[in-house]
Amino acid sequence: MSIRRTIENDEEADLYEDRHIWVPIYLDHHLWAEMRSTKRSESMHSFFNKFITRNSSLIQFVKQYDNCLGSREQKERESDAADFHTVIPCATKSSIEAQFQHVYTHQKFRKVQAQFRGKVNCITRLTNSALGYSVYKVGEQVSSSIFNKFVVTYDSVAAQVKCQCLLFESRGILCRHALSVLSFERVTQVSPRYILE
Template structure:
């Protein structure tokens, strides 16, 4: 909403907190307030963070691996459990991708054309988030529309939330839509206010400007192909450099084997310079009484 986007709500809440606890002259509080643009969500709404807050992703990974790892675990046990955790994580991701590619979700909202289009372009997880925004749209109240020179401004408020207003600007010529809540800029998903404008404009598909490519079904496949091509190009380049470095210009021969990988260098072992004791013939066992070899006694017998 406008108040949150401009930081007014944050300023009021911060002032109330400072007065309540008498922190007007506290140095740490003053320094933290001066750096509010680095941590306060009200001032970060216009930047893309994929919905992550603070160290959310790092702590989420820690929580996932803590289910498989224990304290005072031996190294070989850690490697085995860590590999198993990665396997389960990859298997979960592959399962989600299979559901996205091989099944269609049930349409449950009143805006089925928009919901169906979202199901065809978004991954399953993002589709469910988009459907929640459609459900939230039912709580919005249309407060009017204002015609400008090249765009329209829609105003909305929310049921039972007095004083909260949002404005969505829509440019029909360029099909660009922006909301004052800036959820699309922050997360990359159309908000309920933008969906309400699509409903008012009788749209049956989501505007291309409201679709972030990284959340679509094709993003993973294209990204994998780009990574594979880049890796193949780098591998070929490394082969060329390695072969060129190991080529003897005078003899026309390569001093390095293919790919620059050869047998390890043989070094003398420390201590026993005469070789390994395993290579020496074992001394014959002798009888303690007559000092004859055991093998001789058995042969005579």
């Protein structure tokens, strides 16, 4: 009996130690926008430390993990319900900002609003245009003497805007440079592709 218990303890210790191998593999398929790999790894190890210790069995881990996911989902539902009953006012007169206001949670909308406010520091200049495809240079003043420059393309036929800074691709929100171009083009509504769940 004691030999069997020793084997089980060894297997559970192996599970705990092997976590450093299987956690990154398991999480490799998930999108982790805004999070670097080291930060992501630290975050995941911290997350899993809540559920598994050296003395946890696999069954205990699964139960604790399920409980945590349920708790997280409940918090998200409560947050969504609170967002549904309150409205954050728009920071600008942009109809695109109003479009985002109606579809995003408060947390996401605040991030979008920061980009709309940042448009104030942008100067947009058309450099090339042909058959509905335009190329812009957007200068952003980041200090009294420093301008960062970004290339932004706009396809009016496909209703697609793309900025060199890749903020949308990494964080899922349109950047101030793209918003400046959309404003320059007098676009009043963005394509649903720019509204992520």
